[in-house]
Amino acid sequence: MKESGGTKNMSNSEQGPSAIGKAGILIVDDQEGNLRVLEGLLEDLGVDIVTARSGEQALSALLEREFAMILLDVRMPVMDGFETAEMIRKRRRSRHIPIIFVTAVDDDVEHMTKGYSVGAVDYIMKPLNGDILRSKVKVFVELFQKGRDLANKTAELTEKNLALEKEIRKRERVERILAKSRDFYLALFDEFPTLIWRSDEDGRVTYFNRSWLTFVGRTLEQEKQAGWDHGIHPEERDACVAKYRAAFLAREPFETEYRMRRKDGEYRWMLNHGRPYRNLDGSFAGFIGACYDITPRKKSEEETRSANAELEAFSYTVSHDLRAPLRSMSGFCQILIEDFGTKSPDRGWRDYVERISQAAKQMDSLIRDLLAFSRLARDKVELMPIDLEPLLKEVITDMRLDGNPARVISPGAAVMGNRVLLSQVFSNLISNALKFMAPGTAPEVRVRAEPGPEGCVRTWVEDNGIGISAEYHEKIFQVFERLNDASAYPGTGIGLAIVRRAVGRMGGRVGVESEEGKGSRFWVDLPKASVPLQPLSTEGSDAPESNRLA
Ligand code: ADP
Secondary structure: OEEOOOHHHHHHHHOOOOOOOOOEEEEEOOOHHHHHHHHHHHHHHOOEEEEEOOHHHHHHHHHHOOOOEEEEEOOOOOOOHHHHHHHHHHOOOOOOOOEEEEEEOOOOHHHHHHHHHOOEEEEEEEOOOHHHHHHHHHHHHHHHHHHHHHHHHHHHHHHHHHHHHHHHHHHHHHHHHHHHHHHHHHHHHHHOOOEEEEEOOOOOEEEEOHHHHHHHOOOHHHHHHHOOOOOEOHHHHHHHHHHHHHHHHHOOOEEEEEEEEOOOOOEEEEEEEEEEEEOOOOOEEEEEEEEEEOHHHHHHHHHHHHHHHHHHHHHHHHHHHHHHHHHHHHHHHHHHHHHHOOOOOOOHHHHHHHHHHHHHHHHHHHHHHHHHHHHHHHOOOOOEEEEHHHHHHHHHHHOOOOOOOEEEEEOOOEEEEOHHHHHHHHHHHHHHHHHOOOOOOOOOEEEEEEEOHHHEEEEEEEOOOOOOOHHHOOHHHOOOOOOOOOOOOOOOOOHHHHHHHHHHHOOOEEEEEEOOOOOEEEEEEEEEOOOOOOOHHHHOOOOOOOOOOO
């Protein structure tokens, strides 16, 4: 039992309205004995019982905590039960607590009526019947607990509601910001000179910016109706639509070039870049694209193409026309030496003739190399997987060398390359390696391959020749850069420029490691082949355009 005024009893009220803990019952009686009896009868209800010995004590107990109900003795000195009940009803906090008056059987009806008028909900007669008392009290305790649960639920719901309202307000704010920025970007898109379009997640183009609509001379509705592919040149339309569909299904960016009809009827070349875009939550939203008018570029490409064709024809003529007289010069020099060499005792003229012949041959090599170099920039290069080892062996065999000065010592892996260019590259490097030897040194050239950087195959061409000092390691790859006396080491100075250009066309790189007098190690990096190799025989007939040793 807890008595009013004891701080220990008040713990629930200190935690605020009784959201937790047992329900409390206040028993008010001036007789200690009565209190004990009541308490004894109610103790197994599992409620918190607080007792008060007077009306004052009861009122102060009511200030301390919440109660499910009050059992109030009618007859008490100083402040009787009715007065106490009246005071209880006057207070806002305790106004609704049910009060059961405990009264003697002989109390008259007038008394009872008074009790009801001051707020009693029931009467219990002494001597007390435990079962009746317990069931009445139980009803009020249950009512109180239900009320309390309801209040808790209401508080919980109110809290959730507040959180929800806050979330809604937040979303509305975000939506307003989004709408504002969407309007901003749409306005911005309209200002762009580029033609911009956007499709939804089903692939339907639903937006064209002002530049697009101005270009085609239609309204947004008309253009949506007509379809984005409407103005594409019939020759490119099917391919274009197929490309868009494939990219759309794969959700991958695409790029396509086609002619598109302008409102004045002229077809303009367009470059259309499309890429997928996503919603804020990452889900696929459709495609967005931009079209650029590339007609000027296309025109200049066409001009370059026809200029190149003219140049090609010119180069052919030049090479043919220039090389023909050079060949006859060499031929006649040879005849002169053969026919008159034995007849004339004077050796001087023969020396001149040999020099003329030599100069003619040198010029022939120069023209041939220059043509090869310029063709390398223009010709289309097709790449395929090529096994390096047989190719390198073939190059060395074709060089018809005496002895065994050049060897492939470690098998080359497969690279992505072009057979003609690869032959050109390695025959240049190997012939240089054999050529740039100090007098009296027997050449030893080794060709070996190993894994290179960034998924490449690195092929080394190593020699025991005169070497190259570091300051020339880059220079020697430029056209006409030669480091040595032409009489000791003949050449045109174009070979390494051809090598660098050819390797570049195959997506590779070339360089050298060397020191003067210590031999040279040229390296060539080429992308490693990841697909099955082509058999060697299928391309065997392709002879290099410029094989400097042929
Ligand atoms: P060319 O061989 O016709 O002179 P290249 O372009 O092939 O022209 O080579 C340019 C220059 O680089 C050569 O003249 C030579 O001085 C130097 N060079 C090239 N390869 C080697 C080598 N293996 N050893 C030493 N020097 C070399």
